[in-house]
Amino acid sequence: MGHRVRLRVIGGMVLAMGAIYGIGSAILLFVGGLVGAAGLLAGGYLLIHAAKYEGRRAAAIALAGVAVMAVLLPLVALFPKPG
Secondary structure, eight states: OOOHHHHHHHHHHHHHHHHHHHHHHHHHHHHHHHHHHHHHHHHHHHHHTTTTSHHHHHHHHHHHHHHHHHHHGGGGGSSSOOO
């Protein structure tokens, strides 16, 4: 399996996780969860986008995707949980 296929598979899994997490957070009206889901969706998109490129550019875009997820997911703890 090539690196392009791997990036697409991982990006697709991250997008799916973000969609499921976002739907669950929207039902519970959990703003922190929506922020975390946005991080997963943006990170997954960037990982899939990186699969188009070779070498340094692909690595930079993939790293940006991971950085977006790493920054937005911890923000879940800053918002109060519903209930």
